[in-house]
Amino acid sequence: MAVKKMGLKQKYAHLTRGLDWETTYEKMDDVFPYDKFEGIKITDWSKWEDPFRLTMDSYWKFQAEKERKLYAVIDAFAQNNGQTNISDARYVNVLKLFLTGISPEEYQAHRGFAFTGRHLRGVGPRVACQQQSLDELRHFQTQCHTISHFNKFFNGLSEFRTMHDRVFYLSVPKSFFDDARTSGPFEFMVAIGFAFEYVLTNLLFVPFMSGAAYNGDMSTVTFGFSAQSDESRHMTLGIEVIKFLLEQHPDNLPIVQEWVDKWFWRGFRLLGLVSMMMDYMLPKKVMSWKEAWEIYFVEAGGTLFKDLERYGLKMPKYHEQATEACEHISHQLWGLLYQLSHVAGLHAWMPSDEDMDWLSEKYPNTFDKYYRPRFELWKQQEAEGKRFYFNGLLQLCHTCQLPMTFTEPDDPTTTCFRESEYEGQHFHFCSDGCKDIFDREPEKYISSWLPIQQIFQGNCGGPTVPDVLKWYMFGPNDGAEYVGSEDHKLWESWKNTTTKEAAE
Amino acid sequence: MPVKAIVENYKDFNPHRDLPEQYHGNLMVYLYWNKHMSFVAAMAAPLPPPTPFGALPEVAKSVYGTHPDFEKIDWSKVEWTLDGKPITPDFAKTIGEQGVRHKSLIRFTTPGLNGFDGKYV
Numbered sequence: 001m002a003v004k005k006m007g008l009k010q011k012y013a014h015l016t017r018g019l020d021w022e023t024t025y026e027k028m029d030d031v032f033p034y035d036k037f038e039g040i041k042i043t044d045w046s047k048w049e050d051p052f053r054l055t056m057d058s059y060w061k062f063q064a065e066k067e068r069k070l071y072a073v074i075d076a077f078a079q080n081n082g083q084t085n086i087s088d089a090r091y092v093n094v095l096k097l098f099l100t101g102i103s104p105e106e107y108q109a110h111r112g113f114a115f116t117g118r119h120l121r122g123v124g125p126r127v128a129c130q131q132q133s134l135d136e137l138r139h140f141q142t143q144c145h146t147i148s149h150f151n152k153f154f155n156g157l158s159e160f161r162t163m164h165d166r167v168f169y170l171s172v173p174k175s176f177f178d179d180a181r182t183s184g185p186f187e188f189m190v191a192i193g194f195a196f197e198y199v200l201t202n203l204l205f206v207p208f209m210s211g212a213a214y215n216g217d218m219s220t221v222t223f224g225f226s227a228q229s230d231e232s233r234h235m236t237l238g239i240e241v242i243k244f245l246l247e248q249h250p251d252n253l254p255i256v257q258e259w260v261d262k263w264f265w266r267g268f269r270l271l272g273l274v275s276m277m278m279d280y281m282l283p284k285k286v287m288s289w290k291e292a293w294e295i296y297f298v299e300a301g302g303t304l305f306k307d308l309e310r311y312g313l314k315m316p317k318y319h320e321q322a323t324e325a326c327e328h329i330s331h332q333l334w335g336l337l338y339q340l341s342h343v344a345g346l347h348a349w350m351p352s353d354e355d356m357d358w359l360s361e362k363y364p365n366t367f368d369k370y371y372r373p374r375f376e377l378w379k380q381q382e383a384e385g386k387r388f389y390f391n392g393l394l395q396l397c398h399t400c401q402l403p404m405t406f407t408e409p410d411d412p413t414t415t416c417f418r419e420s421e422y423e424g425q426h427f428h429f430c431s432d433g434c435k436d437i438f439d440r441e442p443e444k445y446i447s448s449w450l451p452i453q454q455i456f457q458g459n460c461g462g463p464t465v466p467d468v469l470k471w472y473m474f475g476p477n478d479g480a481e482y483v484g485s486e487d488h489k490l491w492e493s494w495k496n497t498t499t500k501e502a503a504e
Numbered sequence: 505m506p507v508k509a510i511v512e513n514y515k516d517f518n519p520h521r522d523l524p525e526q527y528h529g530n531l532m533v534y535l536y537w538n539k540h541m542s543f544v545a546a547m548a549a550p551l552p553p554p555t556p557f558g559a560l561p562e563v564a565k566s567v568y569g570t571h572p573d574f575e576k577i578d579w580s581k582v583e584w585t586l587d588g589k590p591i592t593p594d595f596a597k598t599i600g601e602q603g604v605r606h607k608s609l610i611r612f613t614t615p616g617l618n619g620f621d622g623k624y625v
Contacts (some may be wrong), residue, residue, distance in 0.1 A: 033510065034510060038508055339544055340544065374542045376621070377625055389570075392566055395547070395548050395609075403545040413539060415536070415541070419587075425523070425606070426609075443506065443515055444507050446520045447519060447520070448521060452548055456550045457527060457528075458528065
């Protein structure tokens with residue numbers, strides 16, 4: 001007798017819900033010990049609506065197809081010496097930031113979703129988390145493979161894994177994910193699934209991938225396309241998590257609201273690195289950070305939270321402060337990299353006159369008044385042969401781990417200092433948002449691994465700057481000023497060859 | 505609000521990583537020059553408590569010395585705050601004697617010196 005072929009929906013039901021069972025030898029609470037302690041109440045796991053009904057076999061098929069296309073493009077890029085067709089070698093620093101600061105977080109997301117997938121007792125979210133876990137692992141791998149071609153020519157890419165674990169500014173993304181991964185499974189889902197993947201992801205992904213497209217990096221653009229359908233699945237999962245939690249029990253609302261507040265602010269601080277990339281690091285600009293924030297957070301986020309109002313969920317706390325700060329953060333953070341690039345794994349440089357005019361136009365309220373004068377001072381120092389570097393260690397925010405460089409919400413000429421006292425110790429914060437996060441769970445953050453503190457405690461390779469940089473596994477030509485660097489010289493030599501060939 | 509954890513003895517797994525005794529006898533001191541915003545953040549220096557307060561200008565110089573305003577500073581006119589409170593330090597006495605603790609923030613204002621071009625830079 002011929003077996004009747006099952007429809008997709010039926011197949012999906014068998015391969016997911018059909019494989020689950022209630023345990024009898026062991027208590028369900030012992031098998032799933034993590035999904036109650038956060039205080040989230042789930043009354044009916046079957047109410048979980050699977051946002052994408054994808055079975056494992058179609059998942060493999062689908063991903064393999066995308067993979068074949070991506071690797072064909074990567075090969076073609078390498079064979080055609082695609083690295084010589086990017087807009088400028090300064091662009092490669094965007095890839096260095098991405099590979100050291102973002103790709104390892106894809107891996108952390110993979111670990112986090114694997115854990116969450118194991119520890120939620122509802123089979124629906126478990127399957128969804130398992131697939132997202134695999135996506136994240138694939139993204140980590142494909143990003144490494146995409147960017148590895150540049151590693152054959154440029155400095156600062158080869159030791160990205162060690163750098164991620166040790167380097168002071170990379171503790172910003174690392175601590176973000178460490179915080180999420182050491183939370184319970186529901187907080188992780190809200191942190192990464194909702195706040196990061198849904199509310200903020202467009203501000204990370206679109207700028208990097210459009211930046212690659214604008215700057216001739218077809219290889220990275222193709223990676224972007226290959227990840228795009230995954231990202232839209234992740235977004236759908238993120239929104240489903242929120243709706244599910246809020247529909248299950250009214251007691252969940254205050255808990256979820258606190259998580260949304262916390263992870264919005266943490267995410268905003270993390271995305272500061274993207275703001276600097278968009279406004280300063282892309283030789284050919286896509287749009288300003290402020291414009292991106294307006295489109296992707298103020299407009300799209302506003303609509304989203306309007307939609308979530310029916311559950312009682314409010315816009316994240318301090319969102320007005322964040323929007324106001326978007327006039328400033330990219331300039332402040334590029335100033336940071338400019339003066340700390342001698343202890344960084346990538347280069348920084350003085351914006352050209354053209355770039356500065358673009359910034360004046362995009363930031364009419366702030367750039368000429370507060371930030372152009374800084375560049376003028378530094379330009380003068382460069383001209384005198386005294387290129388400015390910050391020659392010492394500095395104060396970090398205990399929560400986001402960025403240097404305490406941000407200013408008061410109403411005064412861009414005053415650094416914002418916030419402080420808490422816990423068990424007789426001082427803790428310093430860059431903002432109200434970061435202080436609130438600490439005050440909510442001080443027991444957690446007293447254990448934070450703050451890179452500057454660790455240097456002073458003697459845990460980072462030795463007491464001198466060269467000791468620490470060696471421990472970071474920086475090569476001698478990875479950091480400092482771009483102009484005159486090996487990357488710069490290599491690029492000039494390529495351009496000269498091209499010009500000569502064209503002349504002949 | 506206490507952390508919500510799966511274990512009762514959460515603190516046993518989560519020690520302080522920033523206690524004074526972890527700094528080999530030094531205090532981690534933050535030194536910040538008001539209205540000179542071209543410096544990314546307050547500098548951090550490990551200083552033993554017997555350091556005289558009068559050594560702080562030299563400590564500050566290691567970072568802030570590159571600024572054109574720095575050599576114009578009249579240290580007798582500088583206004584100081586320690587952890588948010590105004591102080592009149594005795595340069596001859598030690599920082600420990602004058603209330604500087606681990607992770608204290610010392611801020612100084614230099615009257616008349618408002619950064620490059622008077623623009624708080």
